[in-house]
Amino acid sequence: xxxxxxxxxxxxxxxxxxxxxxxxxxxxxxxxxxxxxxxxxxxxxxxxxxxxxxxxxxxxxxxxxxxxxxxxxxxxxxxxxxxxxxxxxxxxxxxxxxxxxxxxxxxxxxxxxxxxxxxxxxxxxxxxxxxxxxxxxxxxxxxxxxxxxxxxxxxxxxxxxxxxxxxxxxxxxxxxxxxxxxxxxxxxxxxxxxxxxxxxxxx
Amino acid sequence: xxxxxxxxxxxxxxxxxxxxxxxxxxxxxxxxxxxxxxxxxxxxxxxxxxxxxxxxxxxxxxxxxxxxxxxxxxxxxxxxxxxxxxxxxxxxxxxxxxxxxxxxxxxxxxxxxxxxxxxxxxxxxxxxxxxxxxxxxxxxxxxxxxxxxxxxxxxxxxxxxxxxxxxxxxxxxxxxxxxxxxxxxxxxxxxxxxxxxxxxxxx
Numbered sequence: 315x316x317x318x319x320x321x322x323x324x325x326x327x328x329x330x331x332x333x334x335x336x337x338x339x340x341x342x343x344x345x346x347x348x349x350x351x352x353x354x355x356x357x358x359x360x361x362x363x364x365x366x367x368x369x370x371x372x373x374x375x376x377x378x379x380x381x382x383x384x385x386x387x388x389x390x391x392x393x394x395x396x397x398x399x400x401x402x403x404x405x406x407x408x409x410x411x412x413x414x415x416x417x418x419x420x421x422x423x424x425x426x427x428x429x430x431x432x433x434x435x436x437x438x439x440x441x442x443x444x445x446x447x448x449x450x451x452x453x454x455x456x457x458x459x460x461x462x463x464x465x466x467x468x469x470x471x472x473x474x475x476x477x478x479x480x481x482x483x484x485x486x487x488x489x490x491x492x493x494x495x496x497x498x499x500x501x502x503x504x505x506x507x508x509x510x511x512x513x514x515x516x517x
Numbered sequence: 518x519x520x521x522x523x524x525x526x527x528x529x530x531x532x533x534x535x536x537x538x539x540x541x542x543x544x545x546x547x548x549x550x551x552x553x554x555x556x557x558x559x560x561x562x563x564x565x566x567x568x569x570x571x572x573x574x575x576x577x578x579x580x581x582x583x584x585x586x587x588x589x590x591x592x593x594x595x596x597x598x599x600x601x602x603x604x605x606x607x608x609x610x611x612x613x614x615x616x617x618x619x620x621x622x623x624x625x626x627x628x629x630x631x632x633x634x635x636x637x638x639x640x641x642x643x644x645x646x647x648x649x650x651x652x653x654x655x656x657x658x659x660x661x662x663x664x665x666x667x668x669x670x671x672x673x674x675x676x677x678x679x680x681x682x683x684x685x686x687x688x689x690x691x692x693x694x695x696x697x698x699x700x701x702x703x704x705x706x707x708x709x710x711x712x713x714x715x716x717x718x719x720x
Binding site: 498501504505508 | 682703
């Protein structure tokens with residue numbers, strides 16, 4: 315009988331969705347709420363934004379270091395996004411799931427597909443805007459990118475939205491409802507923990 | 518794009534588990550919390566217990582009326598449990614799910630299997646005791662049945678527990694943690710509402 319089994323591997327939850335939809339805000343809120351979950355830290359070659367902390371928000375690495383991580387198969391997935399590279403170090407996930415702890419990683423849509431191909435048991439959550447208009451407003455408002463970068467992001471956003479059917483869950487992030495979205499993500503994790511055939515990640 | 522689709526049929530959530538595990542208590546708590554969900558009312562030939570209200574807790578019907586409901590295929594499932602018959606009137610579920618409202622029905626383990634065979638999209642939740650010892654204590658403590666009835670219930674409980682693998686979710690109902698179990702059931706409903714391939718019940 316499998317109920318109450320605690321020694322098994324944890325869940326790998328993948329939080330994804332188009333750029334600008336609010337993945338970082340949802341992650342930050344989950345952390346703030348103290349929801350029992352580890353967060354996989356992404357490695358990136360992009361420079362830190364003001365306030366971002368190395369090892370907490372991201373591992374900020376050089377192009378050469380990123381090349382080495384790819385060559386040595388240290389990344390569970392990696393992708394080019396807007397001229398920079400982002401990747402999930404396999405070890406940062408494995409150390410937790412092997413000890414039965416659930417891990418959430420935040421990746422772009424392409425990264426989610428790669429993780430699914432490598433870890434079929436991963437739970438894929440797509441964070442969606444309430445509408446395309448809303449997403450485009452968010453992308454335009456951020457103001458930390460050039461107009462050209464913004465245009466690229468908008469084109470990408472359409473392509474990313476089209477991949478929603480590849481995901482297990484879709485959570486709408488309303489314009490003024492971050493808490494609502496965060497609660498849905500938490501509910502998904504709680505529910506997945508209750509699944510009779512729990513999706514035990516082998517990373 | 519299916520996100521935000523509101524016109525589709527609702528979910529059919531089936532709350533089941535062995536006798537004495539606390540299905541009624543979980544239902545009552547869900548009601549008390551005002552969780553947005555309709556509750557399918559079960560028809561039964563057993564006499565009302567003190568305080569039970571016809572049309573709210575159960576439809577209390579005669580053996581003849583129950584026979585008629587079976588003959589006219591008005592029941593989504595029905596079963597003998599401890600010398601009485603229980604069944605879920607199809608119409609009490611259909612009227613809600615067709616208008617996009619999620620419905621929860623509470624049935625015994627055999628009933629859950631029947632509903633799964635008729636409505637494959639149903640979401641099956643198994644309420645489990647923390648241990649067999651705990652369940653047997655609960656069955657013994659209730660004290661509304663004869664010793665013979667209790668012995669039958671204990672034998673049934675083992676057979677019922679063995680069918681856990683047929684379910685989608687297992688929620689442990691701790692001895693002093695009804696709220697914890699109720700919150701997990703709510704999380705499962707919220708998560709199922711977020712599924713990309715939502716299980717739209719056709720009843």
